[in-house]
Amino acid sequence: MPAEIGEALVAYLSSGRNPVDDDYVFLTCRAPRGPIRADLVGDVVQRACKRAGLPNIGAHGLRRALAGELLRRGAGLVAISQVLRHQDLATTALYAKVDLVALRQVAQPWPGVGAVSALEQDLADYLELRRSLGHAMAEARWLLPGFVAYLDAHEASTVTIDAALNWAQQSPRGQPTTVGPRRMTAARGFARYLARIYPGTEIPPLGLMPHRPRWRRAFIYSTADIEAMMSQARISIRPLLRAATYETLIGLLAAGGLRIGEAIKLDRSDIDWSENVLPIRESKFGKSRLVPLHSTAMQALSAYAKLRDELEPRPEEPSFFESQTRKRLCYAAVCQTFRQLVNDAGVGAGAPSAPRLHDLRHSFAVRTLLGWYRSGEEVQAMLPWLSTYLGHREPASTYWYLSAAPELLSLAAERQNAGWSAVRS
Secondary structure, three states, X not given: OOHHHHHHHHHHHHHHXXXXXXXXXXXXXXXXXXXXXXXXHHHHHHHHHXXXXXXXXXXXXXXXXXXXXXXXXXXXXXXXXXXXXXXXXXXXXXXXXXXXXXXXXXXXXXXXXXXXXXXXXXXXXXXXXXXXOOOOOHHHHHHHHHHHHHHHHOOOXXXXXXXXXHHHOOOOOOOOOOOHHHHHHHHHHHHHHHOOOOOOOOOOOOOOOOOOOOOXXXXXXXXHHHHHHHXXXXXXXXXXXXXXXXXXXXXXXXXXXXXXXXXXXXXXXXXXXXXXXXXXXXXXXXXXXXXXXXXXXXXXXXXXXXXXXHHOOOOOOOEOOEOOOOOEOOHHHHHHHHHHHHHHHOOOOOOOOXXXXXXXXXHHHHHHHHHHHHOOXXXXXXXXXXXXXXXXXXXXXXXXXXXXXXXXXXXXXXXXXXXXXXXXX
């Protein structure tokens, strides 16, 4: 046996073991003193696994782990059989069948499909680990395969700062790209993981490619724009229920500031008609919230629900907004129909930024802020309310709306100047 195991046994026999005249090496700590039963050993191992956050492998799993480790270090079955005191070599061979790490080295790729490189396997393990910890990793799943392909093409065994920087700055058309900082962020996270595996890994430092957010200017719908789109839905869409669906959907997005996905996910049973409240469950960032609606908005929703139930009394799904197929609305179809309504109504013609569906939410926030400024409210104190209503993760996301419309900036500047004038006087 290894020297360290022998030394541990000597230390146990000389100072840790109860001084009892018994031939067994391992004894119980409590009376009556005697040899430790196998089931007690299993309990100890189970509790140790639980404390370490590991699945219960059982006491015999330690024996299998030893055999597997010996196999990985190149020991032959004969030597392992002697260590484990197996009478038959076939018994030892069973351990080779469960050593998946060693067995994967024998596997061959599917004909016509290249073998997975070491870095590709590392990436798969990294993404799986991060997902198991609750991270979505959507952008990393999109970006990092290209990084691994770049490293493999340049015969790099791990991440270096130069390789990460060169890959992040790549552009298919040779033009400057705004995705570089996002690539660098993804590469940095992967490098941190690889640094624990490959000693030569270099982790790109923060600030190497600073991220400069470039906000797309929102199109702020006027009340006339919204009414024009709702009117266009009544005029141009057939049949009647589909027209009512889009008219009511646009009205709800404008009056409630919902995300389109939240509106599509609404079920008939979600609406609290007595309290005039919409419960939004597990939306963006997994957050849920309550959205109180104006009484006129509830009346419009009630009128739609009555018409829907008259025309389609037997729906196939519990969704509040119903498609032509009696199922839940599809996001892609909603976007396409909305774009047609915008064009037909002439909304945003000649605007620097084309009107988008999500801009209805921006417009809701801007109208709310404008109303507060005009009525003399303390806007800074009320911003957290708007942030909660919209389901923002933090109030900082709501502050962006202050710069979304020139009129807002003008009102904010007037309020600021009035405050300074009061201080000076």
